[in-house]
Amino acid sequence: EVQLVQSGAEVRKPGESLKISCKGYGYNFTTHWIGWVRQMPGKGLEWMGITYPGDAETKYNSAFQGQVTIAADKSTSTAYLQWSSLKASDTAVYYCVRGYYYLEVWGKGTTVTVSS
Amino acid sequence: DIQMTQSPSTVSASVGDRVTITCRASQSISDWLAWYQHKPGKAPNVLIYRASTLESGVPSRFSGSGSGTQFTLTISSLQPEDFATYFCQQYNTFSWTFGQGTKVEI
Numbered sequence: 001e002v003q004l005v006q007s008g009a010e011v012r013k014p015g016e017s018l019k020i021s022c023k024g025y026g027y028n029f030t031t032h033w034i035g036w037v038r039q040m041p042g043k044g045l046e047w048m049g050i051t052y053p054g055d056a057e058t059k060y061n062s063a064f065q066g067q068v069t070i071a072a073d074k075s076t077s078t079a080y081l082q083w084s085s086l087k088a089s090d091t092a093v094y095y096c097v098r099g100y101y102y103l104e105v106w107g108k109g110t111t112v113t114v115s116s
Numbered sequence: 117d118i119q120m121t122q123s124p125s126t127v128s129a130s131v132g133d134r135v136t137i138t139c140r141a142s143q144s145i146s147d148w149l150a151w152y153q154h155k156p157g158k159a160p161n162v163l164i165y166r167a168s169t170l171e172s173g174v175p176s177r178f179s180g181s182g183s184g185t186q187f188t189l190t191i192s193s194l195q196p197e198d199f200a201t202y203f204c205q206q207y208n209t210f211s212w213t214f215g216q217g218t219k220v221e222i
Binding site: 003004037044045046047059061062063095101102103104105106107108109 | 148150152157158159160161162165166171203205207210211212213214215216217
């Protein structure tokens, strides 16, 4: 069964760093784009960016460029979303997704809470 | 970015009802539109892509139509397991954008 398994909920303080993960199962991780979608509390979904594990090509929504880092480790079939300095406004659920156009597979989401 | 306006935000319906959800794009997206279902605590799943192509394994009571700027998701006969939130996504123009979602409730 194809699935994306995301890491657990995180609580951090503003200014701290964070890396959340998403491991792919049941398919060739190297040959499918994988990305991230944000849902802030009470808000709609926002596509953040995607990476191709095969060659590390990465594309960002301009709204997230420079704010986060998206990467993948093909040796462990794991994608990552990373922040170097969190803000309270980063509080959201983050979904890992597979697909370049429409999103064929979704993870269950990782809740990130940033609060002092 | 292309704005996706979804309506209604909530639908109150009963088992067996026909339910229609609409998504409107701020500019033409041809047929580059997908529909998803999301139940609380679960991963969302794709129902329809390319506006009207049913994803493998999705029941035939779900159907999609439209092109250009106006799109529709129809559930022909609502089943108990269909109570969920539905949202659309355009993938015509980078960056992809989503509708705000429609909650189908009893």
